[in-house]
Amino acid sequence: MLLPTLALAADIDGRQLSPLWGVPFAGILLSIAIMPLVLPQFWHHHYGKVAAAWALAFLLPFAALFGVGQAGVALAHVMLAEYIPFVILLTALFTVSGGIYIRGNLHGSPALNTAILAIGAVLASFMGTTGASMLLIRPLIRANDNRKHKAHVVVFFIFIVSNIGGSLTPLGDPPLFLGFLKGVEFFWTVRTLLPETLFLLGALLVIFYALDSWYYHRHEEIVPVDPTPDSRAIGFDGGRNFGLLAVVIGLVLLSGVWKSPVSFNVAGTEVGLPGLVRDLGLVVVIFLSLKVTPDSVHADNQFSWAPMLEVAKLFAGIFLTIIPVIAMLRSGVDGPFGAVIAAVTRPDGSPDPAAYFWATGLLSSFLDNAPTYLVFFNTAGGDAKVLMTTLAPTLAAISAGAVFMGANSYIGNAPNLMVKAIAEDRGVRMPSFFGYLVWSFGILTPLFVVVTWIWFL
Numbered sequence: 001m002l003l004p005t006l007a008l009a010a011d012i013d014g015r016q017l018s019p020l021w022g023v024p025f026a027g028i029l030l031s032i033a034i035m036p037l038v039l040p041q042f043w044h045h046h047y048g049k050v051a052a053a054w055a056l057a058f059l060l061p062f063a064a065l066f067g068v069g070q071a072g073v074a075l076a077h078v079m080l081a082e083y084i085p086f087v088i089l090l091t092a093l094f095t096v097s098g099g100i101y102i103r104g105n106l107h108g109s110p111a112l113n114t115a116i117l118a119i120g121a122v123l124a125s126f127m128g129t130t131g132a133s134m135l136l137i138r139p140l141i142r143a144n145d146n147r148k149h150k151a152h153v154v155v156f157f158i159f160i161v162s163n164i165g166g167s168l169t170p171l172g173d174p175p176l177f178l179g180f181l182k183g184v185e186f187f188w189t190v191r192t193l194l195p196e197t198l199f200l201l202g203a204l205l206v207i208f209y210a211l212d213s214w215y216y217h218r219h220e221e222i223v224p225v226d227p228t229p230d231s232r233a234i235g236f237d238g239g240r241n242f243g244l245l246a247v248v249i250g251l252v253l254l255s256g257v258w259k260s261p262v263s264f265n266v267a268g269t270e271v272g273l274p275g276l277v278r279d280l281g282l283v284v285v286i287f288l289s290l291k292v293t294p295d296s297v298h299a300d301n302q303f304s305w306a307p308m309l310e311v312a313k314l315f316a317g318i319f320l321t322i323i324p325v326i327a328m329l330r331s332g333v334d335g336p337f338g339a340v341i342a343a344v345t346r347p348d349g350s351p352d353p354a355a356y357f358w359a360t361g362l363l364s365s366f367l368d369n370a371p372t373y374l375v376f377f378n379t380a381g382g383d384a385k386v387l388m389t390t391l392a393p394t395l396a397a398i399s400a401g402a403v404f405m406g407a408n409s410y411i412g413n414a415p416n417l418m419v420k421a422i423a424e425d426r427g428v429r430m431p432s433f434f435g436y437l438v439w440s441f442g443i444l445t446p447l448f449v450v451v452t453w454i455w456f457l
Contacts, residue, residue, distance in 0.1 A: 015331045103235050356401065
């Protein structure tokens with residue numbers, strides 16, 4: 001997700017595709033939404049096979065119509081240019097963050113929970129939403145393990161730390177990093193999106209504090225015996241991983257700043273030297289973290305590969321099945337989704353920031369928000385200098401929609417699904433796919449309407 005995302009979709013003429021090519025993508029989304037509810041045991045043991053089946057539902061017809069060679073190129077491109085770098089980065093952040101243990105027993109009062117969410121929001125723009133989420137979700141769950149109701153704490157954590165908090169720098173969220181690679185200045189987002197971000201974070205923290213206080217003061221909310229003892233002082237174990245986390249951030253920045261003409265053609269996919277150095281460096285970081293982290297830290301953190309495996313398997317299917325969907329979006333007003341593109345343009349031909357905000361946001365809620373950002377970035381002209389000046393409201397709307405509304409569903413942004421998996425692995429009964437949509441629609445949508453009215457109309 002942190003590559004320029006030169007997807008194969010750009011090489012497919014979306015105008016020649018039928019909307020039926022979107023069925024596999026819709027199928028995997030519905031599977032993620034419905035199967036955990038109606039077939040929980042089957043889903044738990046076979047979700048990887050389900051994702052693979054939907055991927056084959058795209059690849060096999062594609063091979064039959066366009067040739068096995070073209071299907072192989074498609075598979076190689078999405079794996080080398082998108083999926084493998086995506087998984088390597090997430091694995092590095094997951095491993096390094098999992099090697100840092102915040103010891104001691106924090107007690108999950110409304111004030112403490114709100115403070116952790118606020119700290120996470122700040123960290124998200126500097127160490128990425130994935131890094132901040134993986135660092136703080138475990139101590140937050142542990143702090144609330146003596147409470148009866150805690151799913152709402154994780155839901156607001158996804159809203160604030162895993163999404164909206166990452167809106168101020170290109171390090172925060174993949175869409176903004178792609179904009180940085182396209183020529184958007186590093187500090188443009190913080191100068192432009194700071195008011196909208198502060199409004200949303202402030203409103204969400206106030207709403208959370210009120211809701212958490214209501215739960216906290218209910219009868220029998222606190223369990224009689226706290227599962228986590230108070231015997232250890234507050235502090236950090238596995239501190240060497242903070243240095244490795246800085247290396248991860250440095251490698252990601254390096255890949256965006258370093259321009260090299262050296263590239264390698266692998267099965268028709270150009271692999272640039274900066275990206276290759278970044279990915280190899282991240283693999284080294286993963287092994288170093290596993291080597292220098294004491295076993296006791298992983299044991300205390302209840303470190304498990306299960307959440308990472310779930311994300312890796314499901315997103316493999318998503319990355320493949322999304323190819324024709326992005327192609328149809330890229331084909332503009334002449335493509336099957338031409339109505340979406342036409343909806344963001346005013347009658348005089350100028351871009352409509354409010355329409356861009358909602359179109360980018362709604363698609364980012366269910367598609368991968370990084371390529372969705374690129375689609376509308378290019379739809380608005382694709383010239384970073386113009387978009388940062390003359391069309392600054394439009395670029396702000398695209399950026400805000402991609403980052404903010406990634407919180408609308410579990411699959412809008414990769415950390416969402418990872419946080420959900422970790423929470424469930426720790427025994428938290430998280431809302432279903434549709435249950436989460438109720439939370440996001442009821443809380444986030446009114447706030448997004450206010451943001452539109454104040455900044456984008």
